[in-house]
Amino acid sequence: MLTELGKRAKKAEAVLMTASTAQKNKALFLIATALNENAGDILAANALDIETARANKMKSSLIDRLSLDEKRISSIASGVKEVALLEDPVGKTLSGTTRPNGLVIEKVSVPLGVIAVIFEARPNVTADAAALCLKSGNSVILRGGKEAFHSNKAIADIMRAAVKNAGLPEDCIQLVEDTSRESATALMKMNDYVDVLIPRGGAGLIKACVQNSTVPVIETGTGNCHVYVDEFADLEMARDILFNAKVSRPSVCNACESVLVHRAVAEKFLPMAKTALEKANVIIHADSETARIIADTVPATEEDYAREYLGYEISAKVVGGIDEAIEHIAKYGTGHSECIVTESYSNAQKFVARVDCAAVYVNASTRFTDGNEFGFGAEIGISTQKLHARGPLGLPELVSFKYIVRGNGQVRG
Numbered sequence: 001m002l003t004e005l006g007k008r009a010k011k012a013e014a015v016l017m018t019a020s021t022a023q024k025n026k027a028l029f030l031i032a033t034a035l036n037e038n039a040g041d042i043l044a045a046n047a048l049d050i051e052t053a054r055a056n057k058m059k060s061s062l063i064d065r066l067s068l069d070e071k072r073i074s075s076i077a078s079g080v081k082e083v084a085l086l087e088d089p090v091g092k093t094l095s096g097t098t099r100p101n102g103l104v105i106e107k108v109s110v111p112l113g114v115i116a117v118i119f120e121a122r123p124n125v126t127a128d129a130a131a132l133c134l135k136s137g138n139s140v141i142l143r144g145g146k147e148a149f150h151s152n153k154a155i156a157d158i159m160r161a162a163v164k165n166a167g168l169p170e171d172c173i174q175l176v177e178d179t180s181r182e183s184a185t186a187l188m189k190m191n192d193y194v195d196v197l198i199p200r201g202g203a204g205l206i207k208a209c210v211q212n213s214t215v216p217v218i219e220t221g222t223g224n225c226h227v228y229v230d231e232f233a234d235l236e237m238a239r240d241i242l243f244n245a246k247v248s249r250p251s252v253c254n255a256c257e258s259v260l261v262h263r264a265v266a267e268k269f270l271p272m273a274k275t276a277l278e279k280a281n282v283i284i285h286a287d288s289e290t291a292r293i294i295a296d297t298v299p300a301t302e303e304d305y306a307r308e309y310l311g312y313e314i315s316a317k318v319v320g321g322i323d324e325a326i327e328h329i330a331k332y333g334t335g336h337s338e339c340i341v342t343e344s345y346s347n348a349q350k351f352v353a354r355v356d357c358a359a360v361y362v363n364a365s366t367r368f369t370d371g372n373e374f375g376f377g378a379e380i381g382i383s384t385q386k387l388h389a390r391g392p393l394g395l396p397e398l399v400s401f402k403y404i405v406r407g408n409g410q411v412r413g
Contacts, residue, residue, distance in 0.1 A: 002186050005174050006193025009114045009139040012169035017111045017137045019168060021088040024135055027166035028084035031131065034162040035077040035155070039070055045154035046123065053121070053147055061251035061311040066121045066148055076127045076155075079378045083131045086377045089395045090137045104406040109399045111137035113195035116187050117380060118143045118209060120201035123151035128378045129198075130159050130173045136398035139172045141194065143187055145201070146179035153177065188213035198393070200381040203308060203334075218389055218397075220381030223253030223336035224308050225366045228325040228351070230342035231264040237363060238341040239272045244365040245339065247280045251310050253382060254337050254369040258305060258315040260325045261290070266318045270294050273316075282312045289318040305332045322347050326354050333357060335384040337366040358384055358391040 016024075035042070046068040053063050094107040115138045119125045126142055133140035144152040156175040164170040176183055188197060188209060196216055199209040203222045210217055227245055229238045245256035261269055266289065274294045277284065284290070285304040286297035297316070304315045305328070319325045322340075329338055339361035340351040348362045359369045359382075371379030371392035379392040389397035 001178065002176065002183065002190060003193070005141055005176065006114070006190050008171040009141055009174060010193055012171040013111070013114055013137075013139040015169050016134070016139060016172045017090075017113075019137065023166065023168060024088070024137070025084045027134060027163045027168050028080050028131055030162040030166050031127075031159050032077040032080040032084070034158045035073060035080065035127065038154075038158050039073045042073055042151065042154045042158070043068060043070070045150035048150045049121075049123075049148050058121075058147065059311055062121060062147075064249075065251045066123070066151070068123060068151060072124070076124050079124075079372070080127060080131045082372075082377050083135050083395070086135065086395055088135065089399045094401055101410050102408060103410055106404045106406075107401050108404055110402050112398060112400050114139045114141065114193055115398070116141045116143065116190070116194045116197045116215065118184050118187065118197065118199045118201070118205065120145040120205060121147035122200075123148045123155060125200055125380070126152045126155045126175070127159065129200075129380045130156070132378055132380055132395060132398060134163070134168075134172060136395050138398060139174075141174050141176060141187065143176040143184055144179070149177075149179055184208070185212060188215055191215055198380055202310070218383055218393065219385040220383050220393060221253050222308055222334045222384065223255065223382070224257050224306060224332060224334045225254060225337045225339070226258045226260055226325075226329050226333060227256050227339045227341065227366070228260040228319075228322070228329070229262060229265060229269055230322060230325075230340055230344060230347050231262040232344040232347060233262075233265060233269075233341040234343060234363075235265060235269050235272060238269060239276050241339065241341055241363070241365050242273055243276045243280075245367055246277065246282060246314055247312070248365075248367055250312055252367075253308075254366050255310070256314065256339070256366055257307065257309050258317070258332070260317050260319050260328060262322075262325075263289075263318050263320055266290070267293055270316070270318075277314070280312055282314055285313065285315040287317045290316045293318075308334070322350060326351065329355055329357075336382060337361065337369040339364065339366050358382060 092109045096106040117129045160170040270293045284297045285300040335357045337359040376394040383389045
């Protein structure tokens with residue numbers, strides 16, 4: 001089954017890699033229209049997934065990830081349109097030179113080929129990933145989680161039909177309907193057909209792909225993000241940033257999972273933070289010093305500091321200074337997004353220089369780590385590695401390059 005998907009993806013790629021920008025944009029606009037026109041079918045499919053999720057007692061924050069409504073479907077469709085309006089990353093001359101022997105050498109951007117995306121219960125990823133791959137000239141094989149199967153299939157079927165109506169091969173978008181662990185493992189070994197694997201989900205999924213895949217992996221997703229409140233912080237600003245980073249949408253990878261507070265401001269800031277966070281019933285996993293300052297916390301364990309909660313929980317720790325905060329982040333962080341709140345330029349610069357992650361924030365919420373918020377359009381995920389891409393994984397990161405060398409009979413001596 002997967003081998004057949006791979007063969008069809010390769011065949012579709014041969015057509016898509018040379019498709020014009022106009023052809024790809026036509027397909028994307030047809031997809032956006034079809035998603036809106038068929039919103040009822042998508043919602044009916046999503047209702048089946050939600051019913052199963054509730055029966056299986058899925059966490060409310062994860063059900064929020066899974067849930068679709070007309071507004072979210074409209075937003076997904078708008079995202080597809082935005083991809084159509086972005087500059088085509090394929091066929092751009094990245095550099096060029098003429099050698100002394102007359103050879104003209106150009107470096108030109110080309111699609112990666114066939115991209116496999118393994119993801120969990122987020123049906124919007126089906127549309128986002130497929131749209132980005134289509135615009136960048138890549139075929140895509142999508143393998144979503146069983147929790148979102150009906151939603152994913154409805155969206156994929158709609159997109160495939162729209163692509164076919166645009167005159168491009170519908171097999172440039174394919175969904176793996178087998179949601180077993182075996183299908184994911186098999187996809188990780190499909191080197192003959194898959195050029196790149198992109199996992200998007202929790203720590204377990206990312207780890208499984210990195211450890212088991214023989215296909216090259218772009219690592220994305222896990223976000224144990226910190227907000228460090230410096231001794232020179234504007235404390236009201238820090239409270240608002242922390243609240244937004246933790247509460248605005250706790251189930252996403254750019255949400256804050258840990259707050260570190262300088263000892264010099266802990267007595268004043270921590271009660272402010274607790275008052276704000278308790279409005280959303282956030283559970284605070286606290287070290288002994290934090291627990292002494294504010295009541296109704298639970299003791300923090302070593303595992304808590306390394307944990308991506310994806311819900312209304314947060315770890316908290318009082319630190320002796322910026323160096324301790326940076327060391328804590330280096331030990332427990334996942335290379336996603338980290339924030340310092342400070343009015344000290346030197347401390348901000350130290351934090352920016354020494355914290356090793358995809359996005360470092362000074363006086364702003366980590367929730368901005370997002371392709372749209374960065375002005376890149378949609379994204380497949382946030383890359384937390386250093387090769388081949390880092391940060392929001394959008395169109396520019398979905399191409400490679402090749403050298404085109406033109407001569408007039410030169411031979412090497």
